[in-house]
Amino acid sequence: MSAPMVEADADVVVVGMGCAGAAAALEAARAGARVVALDRAAPGGSSAVSGGELYLGGGTALQQACGVDDDPDLMYAYLHEALGPHPDEDKLRLYCDGSVEHFEWFRGLGITFNPSLYDGVSWLPPTADGLMWLGENAWPFTGLARPVPRGHRPATDGFGGWLLMDRLTTAVREAGVDVHPDTRVTGLVQDDSGRVVGVRARRFGEDVTYRAHRGVVIATGGFADNAEMVADHAPVLIGHSVVSDGLDDGSGIRLGVAAGGTLRRMASTQVALSVVPALAVRGMLVDGLGQRFVNEDVYPGRFSQAAVRHRPGPWFTLVDERGWEDVPERERWGVQPAVVAETLAEVETELGLPPGSLEDTVARYNRDAAAGEDSLFHKDPRWLRPLEAPYAIVDATRGFDPEGTGSRGGTGVSGFTLGGLRTSVDGEVLDASGVPVPGLYAAGRATSGIHGEGYVSGTSLGDGTFFGRRAGRAAAGC
């Protein structure tokens, strides 16, 4: 067998061109390194199919333009709790302290943000407002730190991930990075000392190698598309839908481990439930015991985790007629009531809830609403109103149908993985003793980032790019 052809000789080889890899490639090139960036498909990755929100703050120019006063400590206080328990405090501190500068970096790529605030509760606002709340104004966070909105939305219609990746990829090419699409990395090359000095890859049917004189950055994304790894590490996602481009197969995580890297927090995941927040906040979320379990005005990922991880299903939204009609049809994402009933007893029977359970729950809620204080979960009083017959129930386990096709497939639950390679704040991949594997770096969802057991929109694009940049600079030798 002949030795594979050397395809390129670079200072830094970046594996995977989602947001983390693109950020790493760009910063390494700007630091003067000769950079080659590989992607098994086209650049973009799962980042390009994401909503595009960026969790940023500490007093960004967008926040200022919206008249919002923020500082890094307020941001840290919120994220420490919202991403917890047990976030990575070292990474989180840097992320908050560096957030204003990181926002300017995005603006420097030509990404713009409309200077207005969306003040509703949504997965994806129906407006073009550039700033949105991501749970900061909901209990228990309101008691921890002054609420400040930090969801930064690139100016575009709907999902903004494609725009983000378009601008990032353009900047990467303009910085002189050699981008090789359709190139699948199959192994890392280590020298006799164990230093990572390149990668092996499959490109247009040929085995090739890329030399990396300074470092290799793994930015291949998570493992939600790898059923075996999900079963081994993140069983909460078994059987559910995956939020990805279909290529989050954990291959880079495995390459890192094979080179001596270790894993961290592999069971942590984002989880999203097919609930329309605008409906839920006007009524209540109910579990299979007929009990409320959360204030419905939290970031929707938080009520999703509260349900999927911690409460027996099935999970439902209960609203009354006024609540249903308050939400414009196009903001209902195609959901339809599973049950419409004049009495709660009927609902209990239809859904198989314990007799009287929903009646108890609604009676308490209505007493609280009349008094203006949600005594269990402290939902903002602006969303409190006694519920009246007739009632509509929307089953959260039946998915959305925004196109109105009548097909609402799946389990109603989708997610992606947050665990991966254990890295330093500079993206060095760490071995079992906490020592860097020489020449090997990683960022994005191939790593364990700022997250503990919680998640907030924009923190994955956020920490992927933030620590991707740091990894790129470190790999370039800066």
Next chain:
Amino acid sequence: MSAPMVEADADVVVVGMGCAGAAAALEAARAGARVVALDRAAPGGSSAVSGGELYLGGGTALQQACGVDDDPDLMYAYLHEALGPHPDEDKLRLYCDGSVEHFEWFRGLGITFNPSLYDGVSWLPPTADGLMWLGENAWPFTGLARPVPRGHRPATDGFGGWLLMDRLTTAVREAGVDVHPDTRVTGLVQDDSGRVVGVRARRFGEDVTYRAHRGVVIATGGFADNAEMVADHAPVLIGHSVVSDGLDDGSGIRLGVAAGGTLRRMASTQVALSVVPALAVRGMLVDGLGQRFVNEDVYPGRFSQAAVRHRPGPWFTLVDERGWEDVPERERWGVQPAVVAETLAEVETELGLPPGSLEDTVARYNRDAAAGEDSLFHKDPRWLRPLEAPYAIVDATRGFDPEGTGSRGGTGVSGFTLGGLRTSVDGEVLDASGVPVPGLYAAGRATSGIHGEGYVSGTSLGDGTFFGRRAGRAAAGC
């Protein structure tokens, strides 16, 4: 530097002499292999300080002597749910099908079991009965499979782990195994092909090696005593007490990974809350919202998980005077009421519960009790009785005080880890592709065993010995 002295030349080297290692060593020796078994301390490990219950069934001689009819399918049905979601079905099937024979293996070691059933709810029965319930007779399991008790207790006073390990260690020595205590394994020796052919160790201040012509079995236990590994993989245990001999530092898991092994389910843990089941079952368990969350007659580890993983704390037991006095003082494990009150409103104020929440919960419970049906969680009607003032509250986060010292330290939560090396049903350590690392085997809590996210007493000693035996035979070449 001179090469380390070769201390011994064996067919099979077993690392760690808790229940899994002892079972592996014994079976390898019985299969004709020359076996050396190493332990960094004395034989026994965390197994020796455990309660000693064995989860066995399918129709064991003990079950028959107690007049209990069981079969492997009933056992599988219960454990599949109780250890789930997502237990290891291949391992679990073998475990249930082999359980009658496995019980005879224990009897063959000279361990006896008194042929009587303890019919209460307890972490550790106050009697010498040889058989106990471990949640099989509680909802929702009663609806899945005919309830059969399967907790097998070696005949001894109190904790039986020492007896189990005493008999096992004696059998190991009698089988001709060379047992080396105070020998700490520091690395695995692999030949040029990657096959594991021995271990490096530190023994009485000297570096030595042990050759293993057929295989090495890692049986070093879990990682609950390694704070860094707990933070990386099992954050639910951060800050809590550890159930171990103090030496569950994950060292063997790391050795296996360094040799090419992979990890599985590292976030799975057992969790125990300092609740006296006999009190809880006569009243109710309440969370920080003033809500019940479980039928109090389940296996106590199950209500512990239901609380610690899924409900906001602090967690409390509420009983009335009659319930308190029904439990003999020595069975109260030294707990004292945190609050004694004539009204539930007083309790709410003292504990900071939402106003009216406990009143709602008790009103519902008392209605259900009067009707003879727990409509939320289906606790066995024999434990249902309307609760009456005065009430006593026992705080679960303050620990036990069985010696009556007045000191109830810690968080009230303790646990150990269930994740580890990914292995075949024969204990082969598997690499990222699912291929065995040649010459390397593992068993017990250094591996991921039959468990999904749940736990039942006796399944760790149970799967440790069961799959330890299989690993020992496989390593011996049988």
